[in-house]
Amino acid sequence: MFVLRRINVDVAKRFFSSSAGVHAAKVSVLGAAGGIGQPLSLLLKKNELISELSLYDIVNTPGVAADISHINTNSKVTGFIPENEGLKHALSDSTIIVIPAGVPRKPGMTRDDLFNTNASIVRDLAAAAVKYAPKAFLAIISNPVNSTLPIVSEVFKKHGVYDPKRLFGVTTLDVVRASRFVSEIKGTNPKDENVTVVGGHSGVTIVPLLSQTRQKFTEEELKALTHRIQFGGDEVVKAKAGTGSATLSMAFAAARFTDSLLRAIVLGESGIIEPTYVKSDLFSSEGVDYFASNVELSREGVGKIHPLGSISPYEEQLIGAALPELKSNIRKGEEFVANN
Ligand SMILES: NC(=O)c1ccc[n+]([C@@H]2O[C@H](COP(=O)([O-])OP(=O)(O)OC[C@H]3O[C@@H](n4cnc5c(N)ncnc54)[C@H](O)[C@@H]3O)[C@@H](O)[C@H]2O)c1
Ligand SMILES: O=C(O)C[C@H](O)C(=O)O
Numbered sequence: 001m002f003v004l005r006r007i008n009v010d011v012a013k014r015f016f017s018s019s020a021g022v023h024a025a026k027v028s029v030l031g032a033a034g035g036i037g038q039p040l041s042l043l044l045k046k047n048e049l050i051s052e053l054s055l056y057d058i059v060n061t062p063g064v065a066a067d068i069s070h071i072n073t074n075s076k077v078t079g080f081i082p083e084n085e086g087l088k089h090a091l092s093d094s095t096i097i098v099i100p101a102g103v104p105r106k107p108g109m110t111r112d113d114l115f116n117t118n119a120s121i122v123r124d125l126a127a128a129a130v131k132y133a134p135k136a137f138l139a140i141i142s143n144p145v146n147s148t149l150p151i152v153s154e155v156f157k158k159h160g161v162y163d164p165k166r167l168f169g170v171t172t173l174d175v176v177r178a179s180r181f182v183s184e185i186k187g188t189n190p191k192d193e194n195v196t197v198v199g200g201h202s203g204v205t206i207v208p209l210l211s212q213t214r215q216k217f218t219e220e221e222l223k224a225l226t227h228r229i230q231f232g233g234d235e236v237v238k239a240k241a242g243t244g245s246a247t248l249s250m251a252f253a254a255a256r257f258t259d260s261l262l263r264a265i266v267l268g269e270s271g272i273i274e275p276t277y278v279k280s281d282l283f284s285s286e287g288v289d290y291f292a293s294n295v296e297l298s299r300e301g302v303g304k305i306h307p308l309g310s311i312s313p314y315e316e317q318l319i320g321a322a323l324p325e326l327k328s329n330i331r332k333g334e335e336f337v338a339n340n
Pocket of ligand 2: 234245
């Protein structure tokens, strides 16, 4: 792993020092002054593949950008607010746009309860991306992800620039949690516990494929672990007691996802697989057009979408429960753009 990272950094150095006209990676974070946005921007400042880190929010971005810009890594940091065409400057020439803009949950809320506020925020940011960076890759964090990715897709379709290979719903936190939770009950190092999590990103639509891990679980462990992975977000919302939801672990997860995407699209590294929520044919025959599963990332963004492989009867049951909810979440997002 270390050797691979060393090679990446060397390749990155060559990439940036090249005068061959290859443009370096500008990454824009929309919602950069928020609970996720700030630590995510901090982590991205360490990424050697980023030449410009462009921070946008409706408030406070100049301060966040000034602060982060003092860190002595190579990337340039820029900060924008809506005034003086801030969004245009934040997005122009972006390679990747990461979107954690929007409100988080409070105890007692579902992610779908955020729809009324976040749908229009995400729709408007997607419309700006269409205008100023139509070829960028978009990673959507704002909840409800099951609906916000379809919203972004519909906006791109409306303007005739839709490329499903470039649009991602970020579900990496589910995978990060699953790995950690398995390691906690088995007393192992989480780096050795890889869990594929498929479906969507809310409650029963989150389906961990624990039968595919290297571990054996009792039925009791399986049920408890599955429930904890599906409702891990609620643990944080409850503990934060009205002040928000997961921000730090999410920033970690989004930084990992962005790094994987950069390595695939900028360096052309092959074999990078991240579970992520994308336009997918896996369950389209059942009317579910977006689905998270293992996706091999490529220079084009989405490469091979891996099928689920062999799953247990319990997991089949979980998928059965996930599909109708996913279908309704997706439809809600699509109808929102059609009607607004
Ligand atoms: N996908 C996931 O796994 C995951 C995990 C955690 C949180 N989330 C979601 O991420 C979102 C953000 O969470 P947070 O804790 O950072 O919230 P937060 O309230 O701390 O930050 C959100 C930021 O978005 C900004 N914002 C609002 N409207 C904007 C606009 N039009 N343009 C640009 N910025 C805008 C706000 O000013 C704020 O700084 C929430 O919807 C939350 O549910 C998703
Ligand atoms: O739980 C939330 O609302 C935030 C996020 O989706 C999470 O999984 O932590």
